[in-house]
Every structure is written in structure tokens, then in C-alpha cells.
Amino acid sequence: MNGKNILLTTVTLISLVAQSLNAQDLTQKEKSINLLEKAFSTKQDRSVLSYINDKKYIQHNLYAKDGIDGLKGYLDYLNGKELKNDVVIAFEDNNYVVTLSSTSQEKQLSKVIDIFRFEKGLIVEHWDNAQDLTKDEKLQAIEVIDIDKIQKNKQLIKEIIDKKVFAGKYLKNHMILAQGNLVLSVSEVIKENQKIALYELFDIKNSKIINHWTIEEFIPSINEWQNSNGKF
Numbered sequence: 179m180n181g182k183n184i185l186l187t188t189v190t191l192i193s194l195v196a197q198s199l200n201a202q203d204l205t206q207k208e209k210s211i212n213l214l215e216k217a218f219s220t221k222q223d224r225s226v227l228s229y230i231n232d233k234k235y236i237q238h239n240l241y242a243k244d245g246i247d248g249l250k251g252y253l254d255y256l257n258g259k260e261l262k263n264d265v266v267i268a269f270e271d272n273n274y275v276v277t278l279s280s281t282s283q284e285k286q287l288s289k290v291i292d293i294f295r296f297e298k299g300l301i302v303e304h305w306d307n308a309q310d311l312t313k314d315e316k317l318q319a320i321e322v323i324d325i326d327k328i329q330k331n332k333q334l335i336k337e338i339i340d341k342k343v344f345a346g347k348y349l350k351n352h353m354i355l356a357q358g359n360l361v362l363s364v365s366e367v368i369k370e371n372q373k374i375a376l377y378e379l380f381d382i383k384n385s386k387i388i389n390h391w392t393i394e395e396f397i398p399s400i401n402e403w404q405n406s407n408g409k410f
Contacts, residue, residue, distance in 0.1 A: 204229075209301070210275040210294045211265045218263040218281070222253055231300040237405050238305040240398055244405040260284050266319045267379070269357035271328075273297065276355055276362045278379055278391060280317045287311040291362065291377045291393050293355070305364070305410070307377040307393045320381050320389065324358045331382045332356040339363050339378075349373070352410040359383060366397075366410065373397045375409050 204212070209229040216223040232246045242252040260283070267278040275294045280287065288308050295303035311317075324331070332354055342348045343365075353364040363378045374394050381389035397409050 205270070206273070206275050206294070206296050206299075207268050207270050209299075210277055210292070211268055213294075213301070214263045214265055214277060214279055214292060217253060218256070218261055220259070220261050222257060222261075224250075224253065229301055231297065231302045234297075234302045236303040236407055238303070238407050238409055240403045240405065240409060242404055244407060248405065256283075263290075266317045267360065269322050269360045271355040271357055274355050276360075276379075278317060280311070281308070289315070289317060289391070289393055291379060291391075293353075293362075293364075307364075307375050307395045309393045309395060317391070318389065320360065322358045322360060324383075327382075328356050328358060330385070331359060331361050331380075334382065334385060335361045335363055335380055339365060348376070364410065369394070 209226075213226045213229055216226045227246065227249070230246055230249070235244070235246045235249065237244045237248055239252075242248050262282040264280045265277045266280055267276075269276055273296045275296070277292045277294075279290045279292065281290050282288075287310065289311050290306055290308040293305040294301045335356070336351075336354055339348065339351045339354070343351055347367070349366045349368060351363060351365045353362075355362045355364075359382050361380045361382060363376075363380070365376045365378070367374050367376050374396055377393045377395075379391040380387050
């Protein structure tokens with residue numbers, strides 16, 4: 179190996195080590211935001227895929243194949259399209275991160291909620307729900323406050339959702355995640371004789387809901403799934 183190649187190899191190794199150290203310094207929330215805003219953009223900065231466990235990545239987006247290779251294949255499908263992803267809300271519940279984003283694909287605006295599950299600092303599981311934004315609909319950035327009220331606010335939403343399940347309005351609640359004033363409920367409902375994934379994000383103040391975002395997504399028939407993990 180000549181001197182020039184040694185120098186290039188050394189520089190590359192130093193760069194990779196620096197990226198690794200920087201990644202370790204980031205919070206789960208920061209990694210999630212970086213992944214969404216950098217990878218799912220027109221330029222597709224795939225360096226942020228280093229936040230994902232390449233040995234274990236469980237995908238619940240039924241339009242993408244399982245594993246890190248499935249995610250890369252999904253990005254390949256999006257390659258060349260005009261993309262933009264702006265995260266407006268993000269919060270953590272232990273090893274989970276929830277984000278609400280305003281996205282644009284070929285100028286079609288959508289609202290998307292993503293859920294990431296972490297193990298040892300790396301993303302190992304992903305869920306999401308997306309719906310087109312109406313012309314008059316705007317997403318509002320909300321900061322996490324009232325950290326001491328996490329359990330109280332989570333219980334408030336749980337009671338509301340449980341009543342809907344008991345009344346037969348919802349088939350099942352699959353997940354409730356919260357941090358401070360923000361609570362996400364993930365439920366399964368029936369609409370127009372078809373199963374729907376319903377994500378509801380609540381902003382709570384003094385035990386009252388002051389903001390509420392909903393995202394509904396039809397669950398495709400099983401023969402259309404690109405992975406076998408299911409929507410939930």
C-alpha cells in the first residue's frame with residue numbers, strides 16, 4: 179500500500195470513528211429526528227442509517243420490506259423524488275421515540291407519526307401512520323412540558339380510549355406512549371368495513387385536552403404486505 183492510500187485509509191477511519199462518537203452523544207430523540215429529516219429528503223443522506231441496528235430492524239410499515247435492507251430498498255424507491263420531512267413534535271417514553279412530521283413528496287403534503295423503539299442506543303423497531311394534509315390543516319409545534327404529569331396524563335387518555343373500546347367504537351388499543359403533556363394512542367378501528375390504524379396525539383394541560391391530532395391509515399389486505407410483522 180503506498181503512502182497516498184495509507185493516508186486516505188487513515189482519514190476514512192478517523193471520519194468513521196468521529197461519526198460513531200458523535201452518534202453516541204446524541205439522544206434517542208435526536209437520532210430519530212436526524213433519520214427522518216436527513217434520510218427522507220431529496221438528497222437522502224444515508225449516513226444516519228448508522229442509528230439503526232443492521233442485525234435487527236422490525237418494520238411495521240407494510241409497504242416496506244423487513245430489516246435494514248428493506249429500508250434501503252424503500253429509500254431506493256423514493257430516490258429521485260422531491261422529498262422533505264420536517265419534524266414538528268418529538269418526545270421519548272423510555273426506549274420509544276414518537277415524532278409528528280409534516281412531509282412533502284412531489285409537493286403532496288402529508289402528516290406522519292413515526293414510532294421508533296431503541297435497544298442499546300440503536301433503532302430496532304419502527305411503526306408509522308400517514309395521511310394527506312388538507313389545504314387548511316397546519317401542524318403546530320409543541321414542546322414537552324409537565325414532565326411530572328406523565329402517568330396522570332397517560333392514565334387520562336387510557337381511560338378515554340378504554341371506554342371507546344368497551345363501547346365497540348374501537349376494536350383494540352395497541353399502545354399508549356407519553357412524555358409530560360404529550361400522549362400518543364395507537365388503536366385499531368373499523369371504518370367503511372375496513373380495518374384502520376388510528377393514531378391520536380394529545381396535548382394536555384391541567385387534565386384537559388387542548389390539542390388533538392389524528393392520523394388514519396387503511397390497513398391493506400395481507401397479500402399486499404411487504405413484510406409479515408403486521409401494522410401493530
